[in-house]
Amino acid sequence: MKGYTNWTAHGEGTSFNPTTSQEEDSFVMSDDMHDLIYDAFGGNNIDENIIDEPNEQAKAFFKLIDDAQHELYPGCKQFSKLKFIIRLFHLKVIGKWSNKSFTMLLELLKEVFPDLTQSLPTSFYEVRKIIGELGLSYAKIDACPNDCMLYWKEHENDTLCRVCNTPRYVETETNSSSEDDLSLKRKKVSAKEMRGPRSIEIWKMGAVNYLEALKLQEKLTSDRKTHKIKDTLLSLQHPPTFTLGKRRTVHNVLVSEAELKAMGAELHYTERGGDVTFHGPHQAVLYPIISLRDIRIGARKYVENLESTMIELASLYGVKARAGHTGETGVWVGHRKIGAIGVRISSGITSHGLAFNIDPDLNYFKHIVPCGIADKEVTSLQKEVGKVLPSEQVIHEQLISSFVKVFGYTDVTWRDKTSDDKE
Known part of the structure; x- marks a missing residue:
C-alpha cells in the first residue's frame, strides 16, 4: 500500500499485505459469512475437536454459524444478524465513531425497531467480542515519528525512541466544546500511531x-x-x-x-x-x-x-x-x-x-x-x-x-x- 512502512525489524512478517479500503468494502459486503467464520477458526485445517467437543471454542464457533444463518428480522433476505453487525462495525471504523456513540446507536435501533431486540448486541463491547472471535479486531501501535521503531512487545512501555531519542509523546492543543470558543486545553498524545493514509x-x-x-x-x-x-x-x-x-x-x-x-x-x-x-x-x-x-x-x-x-x-x-x-x-x-x-x-x-x-x-x-x-x-x-x-x-x-x-x-x-x- 502506498505510504506504508514495512516494519520487518520489529516483528512484522515480510509477507504482510494490508488490504486497500476498496477490498475492505467488498469484504464486508460479501454474502459468504461461512468462509469468514471457518477462516477465523483455522480454515481448511480447522481442529475437529471444535466440532466434536462442547468446549468454549466450539460454542463460539456454532454461535457465529447460527448468527450467519439467522435473519436480521423475519423476512429480511439482505442481512443476516452477523452480516449486519459487521457492517455496523465497519461504519464505526471508517466514520471514527466513539464507543459510546456506537452503543447509543444500537440502543436507538432496538428502540425504534423492536424486531431487532433479539438480533442486536446491547453495546459496543459485545460487538467487539464478536469481531475479535472473527479475527477482525485491531490494536493501535505507537511509532517513532521518524519511523525508527514501534512501541510494541518488549518496547511497549518505552517513552523515548531507542534509535533517535525522540519522545514518544507530545503535548497538543484541543479546542473547547463550544463552536466559537477557541480556548485551548493541553493534552498528552502519541507523537505517531500506525494509521492508514491521511x-x-x-x-x-x-x-x-x-x-x-x-x-x-x-x-x-x-x-x-x-x-x-x-x-x-x-x-x-x-x-x-x-x-x-x-x-x-x-x-x-x-x-x-x-x-x-x-x-x-x-x-x-x-x-x-x-x-x-x-x-x-x-x-x-x-x-x-x-x-x-x-x-x-x-x-x-x-x-x-x-x-x-x-x-x-x-x-x-x-x-x-x-x-x-x-x-x-x-x-x-x-x-x-x-x-x-x-x-x-x-x-x-x-x-x-x-x-x-x-x-x-x-x-x-x-x-x-x-x-x-x-x-x-x-x-x-x-x-x-x-x-x-x-x-x-x-x-x-x-x-x-x-x-x-x-x-x-x-x-x-x-x-x-x-x-x-x-x-
Whole structure:
C-alpha cells in the first residue's frame, strides 16, 4: 500500500499485505459469512475437536454459524444478524465513531425497531467480542515519528525512541466544546500511531462568486461533520470582494458601500475570525474543510500550518516570508503583508482559510485597513520577485502542494470543478 512502512525489524512478517479500503468494502459486503467464520477458526485445517467437543471454542464457533444463518428480522433476505453487525462495525471504523456513540446507536435501533431486540448486541463491547472471535479486531501501535521503531512487545512501555531519542509523546492543543470558543486545553498524545493514509480531496474551482463559495463551504462543513465526505480543500479566486469578520469592524472600511459597488467590488459580512480583507483576481485562495480532531491539532497549530503553507510557497521563489509578529496576522515579507488568514472552526471542522497575493491590483487595499493593521503595506509575489512568474495555475498548484505537505496528507485526489461547471 502506498505510504506504508514495512516494519520487518520489529516483528512484522515480510509477507504482510494490508488490504486497500476498496477490498475492505467488498469484504464486508460479501454474502459468504461461512468462509469468514471457518477462516477465523483455522480454515481448511480447522481442529475437529471444535466440532466434536462442547468446549468454549466450539460454542463460539456454532454461535457465529447460527448468527450467519439467522435473519436480521423475519423476512429480511439482505442481512443476516452477523452480516449486519459487521457492517455496523465497519461504519464505526471508517466514520471514527466513539464507543459510546456506537452503543447509543444500537440502543436507538432496538428502540425504534423492536424486531431487532433479539438480533442486536446491547453495546459496543459485545460487538467487539464478536469481531475479535472473527479475527477482525485491531490494536493501535505507537511509532517513532521518524519511523525508527514501534512501541510494541518488549518496547511497549518505552517513552523515548531507542534509535533517535525522540519522545514518544507530545503535548497538543484541543479546542473547547463550544463552536466559537477557541480556548485551548493541553493534552498528552502519541507523537505517531500506525494509521492508514491521511486523505484529502482537492477541488480546483477557478473564479467563483463569494456568496456561492460561502454557501458551498456551509454545505461541505455540514457534510464533513456527518462524515459524508473526507477532508476537502477548495482552491479558487474571487471577483473583487471585501469581507468583514464576525467582529464587524466596519470602521476599517475607508469608503462607503456605494463607492465599493461603483468600483465593481462587493462587501460581505462573514462569521470567520479576523478583520477586513480583500479578495480578487490574481490572488490564490484556499478554503480547507477539514477535521482538526482527525488530524489531532488545535486551532493555534492549524493557523501556524496555514502560515507555513504560504511561507513555503514564497520560498520557492526566493522570497523570505515570515509569520506575523505580535499584533500582526497572516504572512509578511519584512513589513509588507503578502498573505491573509481568516478561519472559522465549528465542532472541530474548519472553513474559510487563506489568501495569497500572486499579482492582484494592490490599489484595492487602499480602501481598507487590511486586517485592521494600520500603517503597513500590502505586497504580492510578483512585486517581491520582480520578474516573470509561471502561470497562475502553476502557482495555485504549488500552494496546494505546500498545504498537502505541511498538513501531512498522503492520499490526494483531484477534482476539476471548472470543467464540471462547463458541463
